Amino acid sequence: MRINNELPPIKDLSAQNAAKSSDDIAFEDADGSVTWGEFERESLRAANGFLRYVNRGDRVAYYCNASVDHTQFVNGALKAGCIITNLHTNSSAQALRHCLTETRPRVVVVDESLADSFAEKVNTDVLRSVSTVVVLGEPTREYEESAESFLEGTTMEEPDVLVNEDDIVVIGWTSGSTGVPKGWCHTNRSMYLKGVELATRPGFDRTGQILTVNKPSFLVWFSLFTKSTLGAESMYYLRNWNPEKWLEVVEEKRITQSTLVPTMWREVLDTDPESYDLSSLEMITSTGEKLSSTTLRQLRDRICETVSQSYGSTEIHSTVLYNEELTEERIESVGKPQSGTEVRIIEPDGPLDEELPSNETGEIVVKSPDCPVWVWGDSEKTAEEFDQGWWRSGDLGYKDEEGYLYIEGRSDFMIKSKGVKIMPAPIEEALGDHPDVKNAIVVGVPSEEYGERVTAIIESYRDPPSESKLDQWCLESDKIADHERPRDYYTVESIEKTASGKIDRLETMDKLGLDRT
Structure with missing residues (x-):
């Protein structure tokens, strides 16, 4: 006899948190907070609202900024067995219509503040597959309905929906800077693994609170959401980036962790951080670009002593550099592969098994169990970017003698x-x-x-x-x-x-x- 327990689907994680930490804060924004017990109950109501329009495997699209309401509607769609996709709110009309046409969502959820932008970019042909557009706020158009109307009469009964670990759970869109956006499909399994990897990094625990500025359209938002539903910590959403507001929230809410790109960290450093009490910060992370030695020194002196760096993308998480490793000599490194991940340096477009020597620049290729399974509607593009399970990143870099990875930039830059x-x-x-x-x-x-x-x-x-x-x-x-x-x-x-x-x-x-x- 062989015991075979599947990984739990993402839709079930919030119920586990509600059972063990019902009164603890789960998510928070400028308008208020929600406990795990409240979050689970509202998610079930949303799930039963979705089931009026969807079947298992249908898509639900979101044109929203990060908020508690948005997160409850995401979790509700997951509990209804849907595939969710967060759309780039700053994308061109052509790119937005492409994403909607490709995925054909049955329901679209839109922030009230973004409803005009959405209406200007789409047309009736694009909305033909859409049964309803739910506005988180006041609806003003004939095809819109309010969240209150959507939830009216719904129960908190758990939907009878079978979801497996290998089912697609989220479609994450690339920015489309090199062409039309690509919709990378991640399964319950790959997202669970991403969440576990983040939740087990040093410094994360269920008593902490992370301040996130990530737009939902970037897959890291869903990774952080998964991490929180695994019981790692609560999450505060800053809807729009503002360095002064970031400092105010850290001080007021006693934030313990936050991740920004170097450009944002420099803006924080330029906003007189000494005027705020940042003593609650236990760790901060820089990602997305190189961090200069000057910025690192200032972050440690003026923001938080513990700093880490990471490297990843919509396709795959790759490496992390912890505070103890982040020395002046390694300031340009993004660390070593995360647990279970392999990173090689090869000749651009070269054979995967011919790894270049230490300190020689080539293309970075990555293999990890948290990889996506498909580009939505484009098997040819899937095969082009993933070769025998290895992701051809298009980034150039090298590894030093100790195995630390350094990014030199995009091959096309x-x-x-x-x-x-x-x-x-x-x-x-x-x-x-x-x-x-x-x-x-x-x-x-x-x-x-x-x-x-x-x-x-x-x-x-x-x-x-x-x-x-x-x-x-x-x-x-x-x-x-x-x-x-x-x-x-x-x-x-x-x-x-x-x-x-x-x-x-x-x-x-x-x-x-x-x-x-």
């Missing part, structure tokens, strides 16, 4: 100047060390002389430094070689950001009218 390959990252870091430079990006602009001309775009704190001063700064830097320094400099009031707060070099180039390669 690499500059080829006079036949020499140049990575933007070290140049951006050198420019970022200048006291008058707030943010810097380095791009390749087509040139007959160079092939691609190394070009810097600068966002300054005050009066921008002159081109000659910046050039001298680069010449004196020991981080870049002479042939790598920028040949042209542009100054902008602000560098464009993606929805996740990362620097958007392509959009910034477009705003300046610079040709792309």
Whole structure:
């Protein structure tokens, strides 16, 4: 006899928390909080509301910011056996219509504050498969109904829906910066594994409270939601990014953990954090971009002594660098593979079994049990990005002799100047060390002389430094070689950001009218 217990589906996790921690805070936002017992009861009501319109496996789409109400409606759809998909609220009309047309949701849930934006981007053809649009707030259109109407007459009875660990539970969309968005499908199993991996990292416990600024459209939101439903800690949602508001919430709610991208951390550091009581913070994490040594030192001195870094994507979680490992010498590293994950460095598009030596740059490929199973409606794209279970990331990097991973940048951001390959990252870091430079990006602009001309775009704190001063700064830097320094400099009031707060070099180039390669 062999005992075979399946992993529990995500829809059942909140009931386990309600049973053991009914009166503990589960989720909170600026409008209020909900305990695990309340969250479970409202999720069951939402589930029975969904069952008026859906069957097992149907899709429910969300055009929302992070909030308690949104989270209850997500959990309700899961309990009804649905596949949920959070849509990018800042996407183009074309991208949004693509996501809706591909997935054909039976129900769409929209924030009242975003209802006008949603209506402007979609059309009746796109909504043909949609049975109802639920507005979290007051409905104003004929096809909309309020959350109160949707929930009217529903019971708190557990739906009789069979869901397995290998069933798709969520479709996470890429940003679509390199084409139409891709909908990566994750199962109950892969999301459970992501949640467990996050919940077992040092510093996480059920008495803590995490402050998240992640938009639901980024898969990390669902990973953090899963982690909380596993009993790791409660979660406070900051609907819109504001460094001053972040500081206020940390002080008022005694937040213990938070994760931001380096651009956001620099904004926090520029907002007089010493004026706030941040002593409750036990650990902070930086992700998404390289963290400079200057920023690291300031974070430890002014925000929280314990800092970690991580590397991952919509497709897969990859590595983590813990505080004890995060030394000045390893400041540029994103750590070692998380538990059960393999990372290799190979020649771009090369054989998977021909790993490059230590300190040699190549393409990063990752294999992990928390990987997605499919790109929604596109098996060809699935096979293109996953080869024998290995994810071809498109990122360039190397591993040192101790196995720590370093990211050099996207392979499509690499500059080829006079036949020499140049990575933007070290140049951006050198420019970022200048006291008058707030943010810097380095791009390749087509040139007959160079092939691609190394070009810097600068966002300054005050009066921008002159081109000659910046050039001298680069010449004196020991981080870049002479042939790598920028040949042209542009100054902008602000560098464009993606929805996740990362620097958007392509959009910034477009705003300046610079040709792309």
